[in-house]
Amino acid sequence: xxxxxxxxxxxxxxxxxxxxxxxxxxxxxxxxxxxxxxxxxxxxxxxxxxxxxxxxxxxxxxxxxxxxxxxxxxxxxxxxxxxxxxxxxxxxxxxxxxxxxxxxxxxxxxxxxxxxxxxxxxxxxxxxxxxxxxxxxxxxxxxxxxxxxxxxxxxxxxxxxxxxxxxxxxxxxxxxxxxxxxxxxxxxxxxxxxxxxxxxxxxxxxxxxxxxxxxxxxxxxxxxxxxxxxxxxxxxxxxxxxxxxxxxxxxxxxxxxxxxxxxxxxxxxxxxxxxxxxxxxxxxxxxxxxxxxxxxxxxxxxxxxxxxxxxxxxxxxxxxxxxxxxxxxxxxxxxxxxxxxxxxxxxxxxxxxxxxxxxxxxxxxxxxxxxxxxxxxxxxxxxxxxxxxxxxxxxxxxxxxxxxxxxxxxxxxxxxxxxxxxxxxxxxxxxxxxxxxxxxxxxxxxxxxxxxxxxxxxxxxxxxxxxxxxxxxxxxxxxxxxxxxxxxxxxxxxxxxxx
Amino acid sequence: xxxxxxxxxxxxxxxxxxxxxxxxxxxxxxxxxxxxxxxxxxxxxxxxxxxxxxxxxxxxxxxxxxxxxxxxxxxxxxxxxxxxxxxxxxxxxxxxxxxxxxxxxxxxxxxxxxxxxxxxxxxxxxxxxxxxxxxxxxxxxxxxxxxxxxxxxxxxxxxxxxxxxxxxxxxxxxxxxxxxxxxxxxxxxxxxxxxxxxxxxxxxxxxxxxxxxxxxxxxxxxxxxxxxxxxxxxxxxxxxxxxxxxxxxxxxxxxxxxxxxxxxxxxxxxxxxxxxxxxxxxxxxxxxxxxxxxxxxxxxxxxxxxxxxxxxxxxxxxxxxxxxxxxxxxxxxxxxxxxxxxxxxxxxxxxxxxxxxxxxxxxxxxxxxxxxxxxxxxxxxxxxxxxxxxxxxxxxxxxxxxxxxxxxxxxxxxxxxxxxxxxxxxxxxxxxxxxxxxxxxxxxxxxxxxxxxxxxxxxxxxxxxxxxxxxxxxxxxxxxx
Numbered sequence: 001x002x003x004x005x006x007x008x009x010x011x012x013x014x015x016x017x018x019x020x021x022x023x024x025x026x027x028x029x030x031x032x033x034x035x036x037x038x039x040x041x042x043x044x045x046x047x048x049x050x051x052x053x054x055x056x057x058x059x060x061x062x063x064x065x066x067x068x069x070x071x072x073x074x075x076x077x078x079x080x081x082x083x084x085x086x087x088x089x090x091x092x093x094x095x096x097x098x099x100x101x102x103x104x105x106x107x108x109x110x111x112x113x114x115x116x117x118x119x120x121x122x123x124x125x126x127x128x129x130x131x132x133x134x135x136x137x138x139x140x141x142x143x144x145x146x147x148x149x150x151x152x153x154x155x156x157x158x159x160x161x162x163x164x165x166x167x168x169x170x171x172x173x174x175x176x177x178x179x180x181x182x183x184x185x186x187x188x189x190x191x192x193x194x195x196x197x198x199x200x201x202x203x204x205x206x207x208x209x210x211x212x213x214x215x216x217x218x219x220x221x222x223x224x225x226x227x228x229x230x231x232x233x234x235x236x237x238x239x240x241x242x243x244x245x246x247x248x249x250x251x252x253x254x255x256x257x258x259x260x261x262x263x264x265x266x267x268x269x270x271x272x273x274x275x276x277x278x279x280x281x282x283x284x285x286x287x288x289x290x291x292x293x294x295x296x297x298x299x300x301x302x303x304x305x306x307x308x309x310x311x312x313x314x315x316x317x318x319x320x321x322x323x324x325x326x327x328x329x330x331x332x333x334x335x336x337x338x339x340x341x342x343x344x345x346x347x348x349x350x351x352x353x354x355x356x357x358x359x360x361x362x363x364x365x366x367x368x369x370x371x372x373x374x375x376x377x378x379x380x381x382x383x384x385x386x387x388x389x390x391x392x393x394x395x396x397x398x399x400x401x402x403x404x405x406x407x408x409x410x411x412x413x414x415x416x417x418x419x420x421x422x423x424x425x426x427x428x429x430x431x432x433x434x435x436x437x438x439x440x441x442x443x444x445x446x447x448x449x450x451x452x453x454x455x456x457x458x459x460x461x462x463x464x465x466x467x468x469x470x471x472x473x474x475x476x477x478x479x480x481x482x483x484x485x486x487x488x489x490x491x492x493x494x495x496x497x498x499x
Numbered sequence: 500x501x502x503x504x505x506x507x508x509x510x511x512x513x514x515x516x517x518x519x520x521x522x523x524x525x526x527x528x529x530x531x532x533x534x535x536x537x538x539x540x541x542x543x544x545x546x547x548x549x550x551x552x553x554x555x556x557x558x559x560x561x562x563x564x565x566x567x568x569x570x571x572x573x574x575x576x577x578x579x580x581x582x583x584x585x586x587x588x589x590x591x592x593x594x595x596x597x598x599x600x601x602x603x604x605x606x607x608x609x610x611x612x613x614x615x616x617x618x619x620x621x622x623x624x625x626x627x628x629x630x631x632x633x634x635x636x637x638x639x640x641x642x643x644x645x646x647x648x649x650x651x652x653x654x655x656x657x658x659x660x661x662x663x664x665x666x667x668x669x670x671x672x673x674x675x676x677x678x679x680x681x682x683x684x685x686x687x688x689x690x691x692x693x694x695x696x697x698x699x700x701x702x703x704x705x706x707x708x709x710x711x712x713x714x715x716x717x718x719x720x721x722x723x724x725x726x727x728x729x730x731x732x733x734x735x736x737x738x739x740x741x742x743x744x745x746x747x748x749x750x751x752x753x754x755x756x757x758x759x760x761x762x763x764x765x766x767x768x769x770x771x772x773x774x775x776x777x778x779x780x781x782x783x784x785x786x787x788x789x790x791x792x793x794x795x796x797x798x799x800x801x802x803x804x805x806x807x808x809x810x811x812x813x814x815x816x817x818x819x820x821x822x823x824x825x826x827x828x829x830x831x832x833x834x835x836x837x838x839x840x841x842x843x844x845x846x847x848x849x850x851x852x853x854x855x856x857x858x859x860x861x862x863x864x865x866x867x868x869x870x871x872x873x874x875x876x877x878x879x880x881x882x883x884x885x886x887x888x889x890x891x892x893x894x895x896x897x898x899x900x901x902x903x904x905x906x907x908x909x910x911x912x913x914x915x916x917x918x919x920x921x922x923x924x925x926x927x928x929x930x931x932x933x934x935x936x937x938x939x940x941x942x943x944x945x946x947x948x949x950x951x952x953x954x955x956x957x958x959x960x961x962x963x964x965x966x967x968x969x970x971x972x973x974x975x976x977x978x979x980x
Contacts, residue, residue, distance in 0.1 A: 248950035252907035258940050258953040270949040285948055389872070398876045405947075427738030461745045468883070469733050469758040471772055476741035 035155050038201070040130040044094040044149065044191055045070040045080050045104070045118065049087045052358075054380045055418065057365040057372075058493050063089060068194030069149060070118065071203050074131045077232070078104065078118040079225065081194040081208045082111045083171055085118065086359045093120060097153025100125065108232065111172040111359050112240055112347070114208055114220055115228045134222045135202035137307035138162055144182055144204050146197045146217060148189045160184025163216065167312035170220075171208065173378075174347070174356040175242060178308065178315050180219040186210055223307070227319050241323045241344035243314065244276015245269055245283065250299045259288065260335045265298040266290045274408050275351040281342040283329065290337070291330035292316060317344060353403045353410055354378060364447045367496040368454055368462060369480040370422035370487060371473070373436065375447050376400070376413035393433040395468065411445025416466065420491055424480055428473060438465040448499055522682065523580040523640055524614040525556045528633045529564055529588070529602070529678065530578070533571040538866035539898070541846035541857060542974045547573070553632035553679030554602065555687070556613045562602040563712075564678030565692050566593050567657045569600050570842040577604060579613065580640055592719040595842050596727050598657040598692050599707065599715045600678075618709045619686030621793055622647045622666070630670055630691050630706075632679025645670030645704070652798055653705060656693050659861065660839040661727060663711050663804060664797070669702045681706045714805055725808040728829035730800075731764020732757055734776060737786040746775050747820035753777055754817065755788045755799075762885050764832040769825055771818065778815035779803075803829065834887040837861065837878070844980040847927050848897075851934050851941075851975075852959040853905045853966045854952070855898035856916065858927050867897060871913035873947055892926040896945070896952075900970045904962040908952050914945040928978060 050063040066085075070078040070093070078093065085091055091104045102125040109116040120126055138144070140162050148156040160182040168179035182197065186207075195207040197219055205219035230238055247267040250256055255268075266288045272279040283289075290296065292313050295303045303313045305320075321327060323346045331338045349355065355377040363380070366373045374380065376396055384392040389401075399406075399413050414436040421429040436444050439453035440463055454462060457477035464473045484496060529552045536545040552568030554577070562577060569575060569590050576585040586609045593600040604610070622628055629644050645668040653665035666689055668681065681689040689706030718724055734755040737743055748754055754775045760766050777783070779802045782790040789796035803812055806829055814825045841862050849856045857863055859878050869875070877886050877893050886893070894916045899908050916924045919933035920942055934941060941959070943952040966972065 250950075252953065254904075254940070254955050254958065255907070255950065255953040257955070258942065268950045271947075394875070394879060398872065401872050402876075402947075424741065426740070427736050427742070459745070461741060463745070470735035470756070471758045472756070474739065474742040474745040476744075479741065 037130060038147065038155055038198075039096045039153065040128065041072045041132040042096050042147065042149065042155070042196065043070045043072060043078055043129075044068075044096065044098070045078065045084060045194070046092040046094065046191075047085045047088045048090045048092075049085070050089050051087045052363050054363055054374070054377075054383045057363040057374060057417075058495065058498070066193045067191035069147065069191060069196060070194070071196040071206070072126065072129055072131050073117070073134075073203075073229070075232070076119065076123050076126050077107065077229075078120070079196075079203075079206065080116050080118060081206055081220065082109050082114045082116045082359075083208065084194045085109065085116050086111065088360075091118060093118070093125070095153075096149050096155070098151070099153075108228075108237060109360070110228055110237075110239065111357055112170065112175045113177055113224050113228050114170050114172065115206070115225060117229070117232065132196070132198070132203045133201075134225060135199050135204045137223065138165075138180070138199065138204060138221070139309075140165055142199065144180075144184075144197045144199045144219075146182070146184055146186060146195050146207055148187065148192055148195060151190070156187065156189065158184045158186050160217070165221075165308050165311065167315050168218075172357055175240065175318065176312065176314055177224050177240070177319060178221050178311070180205055180221050182207075182217045182219055183215060184217055185215050186217060223315075224319055227322070230322065238322050238324070239346035240318050241321060241325075242273075242276065242347040243278050243317050243342070243344070244273030244347075245278045246271035247289070247301060249301065250288065259332070261288060261332060263290060263332075265296050266332065267297055267299065267301045271404055273351070273404060275348070277342050277345040278329075280345075281329070281340050283331065283340060283342070284333065286333075288332040289329055290332055293321075293327045353406055354400050354413060362498060364499050365417075365497070366447055366451050366454070366499070367420070367487070367493065368464075369424035369475045369483070370420040371425060371428070371464070371475070372417045372420065373414055373447060373450055374417045376415050376435075380417075395435070396433055399435070409445075411449075412447070414444050414447055414450055416464070420487070422483060422487055422490075424475055424483060431470070431473075434469075435467040436464060437467055439463070451497060451499060521614065521685075522555075522616070522631055522680070524612060525616045526580060526631050526640055526679070527554045527556065527562055528552075528578045528638075529554050529562075529568055530576045530585075531569050531572045532574040533569075534573050535571050536844075536846050536862075538846050538857070538863050541848040541855070541977065542850070542972050545571075551633060551675045552677045553675075553691075555631075555678075555680045556610065556615050557601075557716075558615045560603070560607075560610045561591060562588065562604070563680075563690065564600050564602060565657070565690065565707075566595050566598045566600045566842070567692075568678045569593065569602065570595070570657075575602065577602065577609070579609070592715075592724050593843065594715050594718070594724050594726070596655070596658050596661040596839070597663055597707065597711050597715055598655050599690065599712065601719065616680060616682075616687045617685075618712060619683055619688045621650065621708055621710070622683050622688045624648070624650065626683065628668060628681050628683045628688060630668070630676075630679060630681045630704075632676030632691065634673035634676040636673070641676070643670050645702070648703075650708070650793070650795060652800070658839040660835060663727075664708050664801065665705045665711075666708045668704050668706060670704050687712075710805060714807075718807060726831040728765065728803060728806055728808055728810070728831050729835070730766050730770075730803055730812070730827060730829070731761040731832045731835075732766045732770055733759045734788060736788060737775070743786075747817060748775065752786050753783050754786060755784055759883070761832065761834070761882060762888060763834060765827050765829050769827050770814065770816070773818075774814075774825075775817040776814055777817060777822070778813075780813050834882045837881050837887075840865075845977055847977055847980065849927060849931055849934070849976040850900070850966070850972055851930075852954045852962055853900040853902040853970075854896055854908060854943075854954075855900065856894055856927065856930055857897040858892040859895050859915075863895070863897070867913070869895075869913040874913050874915055877915060877946075890925055894924050894927055894930055896943075900966055900972070902962050902966050902969075904954060904958045904966075905952075911945060911949075911952060914947070914949075916943060917946045918942075918944040931976060931978065 046067045048065050050060045068084045070080040093104045094101045103121045104118040107117045107119045146158045163183045164181040167176045205221040207217045209218040269287045302310045326341050329340045381388045381392045418432045419429045440458045442453040444450045462475040532549045534545045554562045554564035557563045575588040577588045586604050588602040591601040591603045648669045649667040652662045654662045680687045691706045694704035735758050757774045779799050790799050922933045924930050941954040
């Protein structure tokens with residue numbers, strides 16, 4: 001019936017269950033990197049996390065724990081990946097030798113860039129510890145050392161080389177950022193969900209994924225970390241901008257000739273997020289982007305970065321620049337060159353029709369008589385497992401895939417997720433995953449709309465309209481009300497609504 | 500539940516050897532050589548294969564068998580018991596939607612000693628039936644016996660889309676016997692046609708019952724087969740007391756509510772969503788959508804099943820609480836055909852600059868199994884989201900025969916064509932017309948807005964003979980089914 005996603009758990013298992021193999025730890029002999037001093041910059045972070053069960057949104061799944069190593073930064077902040085502490089219920093920090101423990105709280109977390117900073121509940125716990133400095137840019141071929149901890153607190157070092165620097169997708173799948181790949185034979189060790197990587201005693205990034213077969217570690221580099229740490233002492237977090245365009249490469253000479261493109265390079269805009277910065281600035285489908293901020297864009301969408309060489313220009317717009325920065329775009333439209341200033345802007349959740357993730361917050365729901373309504377979200381679809389695009393109900397998948405093409409005022413997709421059989425839902429128990437359009441004649445563009453409309457029954461009935469068959473369901477409003485308490489009791493539901 | 504097995508399935512259980520001797524005068528073995536088109540290289544005639552099935556002589560010097568025995572046939576030979584000579588047969592009528600076919604034999608000598616079989620009614624549950632045919636395990640006539648297990652609507656796997664009444668019998672079913680008669684008291688009570696594989700279920704075989712056979716025989720009386728007709732609507736049960744009250748229904752158990760009425764179908768403009776169907780041709784409709792017929796509760800669709808194109812069905816409905824009578828003239832809505840397996844049709848295609856364009860249909864989707872989500876959406880929701888109104892054919896860039904002219908087209912494989920040079924592409928014919936235009940560039944725009952494919956006319960003209968020769972493409976287009 002309904003499968004539960006094992007994707008995340010599998011990744012953890014891969015890290016920990018990989019066979020032990022022999023690899024000698026290579027000492028990082030550079031000055032300032034002695035074990036004693038490094039130990040003072042590392043903390044074990046044990047996070048107990050718990051996520052909601054989307055098929056029964058009023059309950060949480062069993063808790064699980066993730067263990068990794070955090071890097072101490074200036075100001076008593078501990079840097080970890082967001083995945084380590086996503087949906088955390090309790091975070092414990094521990095000195096490398098395991099002699100002292102304390103607890104910590106999340107100070108800032110950004111799932112997009114997969115980073116979080118923690119703050120110890122008791123700052124005195126960090127006394128005698130030494131923060132790590134952030135390293136500057138690296139090039140392909142440079143060395144870096146991944147740090148792990150032995151149970152006795154000794155540092156295990158694995159030396160590797162940067163094999164590639166590119167803009168790649170991060171676990172939250174909501175944006176692409178700079179990514180280092182480090183070839184390094186990491187050993188199986190407890191507490192390796194997140195690991196710091198250093199070069200000459202300075203932090204170069206955090207390991208967030210490890211591919212056992214290729215012995216390759218994915219590292220969130222300091223370029224992204226610096227952006228994330230920006231304005232840590234001010235309450236407003238600028239976040240990462242998102243341009244909101246899709247583009248195609250312009251390699252085909254026939255297409256280049258047809259659009260009258262004489263200059264080298266350029267990319268072809270194929271789609272725009274309706275309320276993204278590019279769309280607001282007036283960039284249109286079929287425009288050709290020739291340069292951004294004075295830097296030429298090649299036919300594949302790369303620019304020449306002074307630090308990292310030829311990489312995708314989204315690094316420039318999203319990471320180098322901040323929301324609020326204005327970037328001039330050089331555009332070719334209908335044979336004419338235009339300059340369009342684009343004001344970068346962080347992704348606004350209100351603009352999205354379908355939430356890409358719901359970390360650290362409970363999913364909303366409304367239960368009416370036994371009909372369970374939810375807003376469609378990516379985590380809901382992911383309950384169908386790693387092959388959710390083919391296993392989840394196809395109409396819902398299409399909503400997710402083609403959400404950019406929905407009318408601007410579509411609002412949220414409210415679905416009848418399932419039917420809890422009760423005396424009020426007789427005949428309806430086989431229905432699930434159909435999209436609601438109206439309740440009692442009022443259009444439903446969010447769960448709040450639905451909850452509001454439910455307060456106004458028509459002639460004593462709740463009349464729910466759907467996009468698909470059966471098109472209309474009718475419930476007895478008074479009877480639902482009368483049975484509400486029984487329903488809660490029977491199915492052990494603490495509340496019939498969570499908005 | 501997995502799908503029904505391959506089609507060559509048959510059941511045989513003999514009642515009495517006495518009958519078998521008589522029936523051997525009616526039974527035939529059919530050897531079919533068929534050629535199935537290859538949708539991945541639509542210009543080639545396809546692979547030749549051969550198979551064996553059963554059939555029996557019916558009135559009018561005809562042989563009845565399953566449609567799937569003689570589908571895509573290029574050459575048919577028929578053998579009768581006790582006569583070593585092969586007789587060349589032709590398909591007289593074929594009904595893919597109910598898996599039946601009638602054959603004729605050129606040589607009049609064939610029918611000299613044969614005995615046309617008569618048809619009986621619907622056998623009782625648990626009564627014994629005998630099946631005759633030529634299953635694997637030998638070449639001679641084989642007889643087996645079983646009982647009637649169940650009478651129900653089943654999907655007929657030959658088309659994959661149509662469901663009709665079918666009778667389940669508990670005999671083992673084996674490849675090679677499709678089309679053979681199932682007998683009771685000397686009369687044909689069904690034609691064996693499909694079953695489950697032993698992996699899924701044991702002793703589950705199905706036969707086409709006589710109401711379906713009679714309908715087929717009557718349909719072809721005018722010399723051609725018109726297919727089944729359909730109301731082209733969906734309905735939902737009315738068990739829920741609140742729903743019944745809201746729709747103005749009393750306490751009895753009747754009525755179903757119409758959910759969707761498909762545009763272009765028989766009920767379009769006559770029946771409306773929200774109508775409550777109380778009676779169909781005078782039969783009271785129960786709240787689960789069944790009517791009492793054949794001493795059983797069968798889906799109300801059975802009434803329509805027995806009718807023909809141009810006939811009418813009477814619906815007693817409740818609309819906004821008021822009783823009304825509707826008359827629906829029946830037809831066979833074409834959009835449904837897109838999702839049926841197709842037989843005896845040639846694949847349509849166009850090759851232009853090494854780009855192969857084909858309309859998506861069931862055979863196409865099975866051949867390629869494309870993962871493109873937009874294509875799958877348009878295909879899956881062709882009927883229910885009325886895609887067919889704006890796009891009678893889903894024209895797909897199905898394949899790329901690599902050549903310098905199309906070096907950057909690979910990313911568009913399985914994209915659906917929207918426009919060529921600004922002309923909307925609603926059918927394959929539209930794209931042929933657009934490519935016939937004399938223009939410097941052909942700009943092919945796909946659904947979903949991405950970048951276009953731009954082809955330089957001169958480059959296409961130069962590439963044309965080169966591509967045809969290199970990939971042994973014998974024809975650049977076929978628009979005839």
